[in-house]
Amino acid sequence: MSCGQTVALGAYLLGSLDPSERSSFERHVHGCSHCRREMVRLAPLPGLLGQVQLADLELPFDDPVPDPDLWPLPPAPEPEPAPAPPKRRRLLLVGAAVLILLIIVSGLLVPRLIDNDRVDDDAAVTWQATDTGSGVAASADLVRKSWGTELWMTIENMPKGMRCKLIVHDRAGRTEIGGWWASDHSADERIPGSTSFPVDQIERLDLVVDMKVLVSVRP
Ligand SMILES: [Zn+2]
Structure with missing residues (x-):
């Protein structure tokens, strides 16, 4: 098909x-x-x-x-x-x-x-954070993959009509963009993202609008 x-x-x-x-x-x-x-x-x-x-x-x-x-x-x-x-x-x-x-x-x-050891593929962890300044609350499910990490975000109290991006920081100080989306989604929607960093190398996830970090999610 x-x-x-x-x-x-x-x-x-x-x-x-x-x-x-x-x-x-x-x-x-x-x-x-x-x-x-x-x-x-x-x-x-x-x-x-x-x-x-x-x-x-x-x-x-x-x-x-x-x-x-x-x-x-x-x-x-x-x-x-x-x-x-x-x-x-x-x-x-x-x-x-x-x-x-x-x-x-x-x-x-x-x-x-694709590595040889796929035994732990799909093992997931959940990180959560609420920013007291912006009031934005985010929850991230991080799913281990052979190519890196699959991300599923749920975000509450986002200002509407914004274009936000997810910046992934690893422990070595490198960054990747984990995803882009418009903020006009419902609070319970799961938003997909991805990074090539392995879960255990991710230091934090920053949700950014207009160069401003609304919330940082850490382990
Ligand atoms: Zn289709």
């Missing part, structure tokens, strides 16, 4: 959809198992892209062949869709280009990142 909306996934993961497109795509992913599967497969990549060196993209041709599970799914025959309006079409083309880049990078990087 394939889905015509999967092309928006690349733009979604890189935070380049505008807030209304973002929430409509999130609603779609909720009900689309194909897009959800692709999202889980590609979720670690925005964090990894921040670490990609040009040299990684110019590997010799004898690099190991990627796992067949990581190859793009073959397109299924589909009825010709109605032509999209120009703006939407341009967005989809950008999304498709980004998605292709993500798939190429995943083919290059993911096989080398």
Whole structure:
């Protein structure tokens, strides 16, 4: 099975959809198992892209062949869709280009990142914090993955209409962006994020709006 909306996934993961497109795509992913599967497969990549060196993209041709599970799914025959309006079409083309880049990078990087010991995969911990200044309360579930850490945030008392991002700090002082989203979500919504840092190397998660840290979540 394939889905015509999967092309928006690349733009979604890189935070380049505008807030209304973002929430409509999130609603779609909720009900689309194909897009959800692709999202889980590609979720670690925005964090990894921040670490990609040009040299990684110019590997010799004898690099190991990627796992067949990581190859793009073959397109299924589909009825010709109605032509999209120009703006939407341009967005989809950008999304498709980004998605292709993500798939190429995943083919290059993911096989080398998958470690042999997957026994503890999916072990989760929960960190919580409330900032007395901003009043914002955040809870983060951190799920250990072979590629790093999957993050699930729930946030209360966020000012509406903001664009917030999650900055992940590791113990060595490095940072990654764990996710971007619009704050017009309900208080009980679980917001997905990801980082290539392993759980035990994460020092804290900062929820940032307009360069200001609203709450820091620590172990
Ligand atoms: Zn879909």
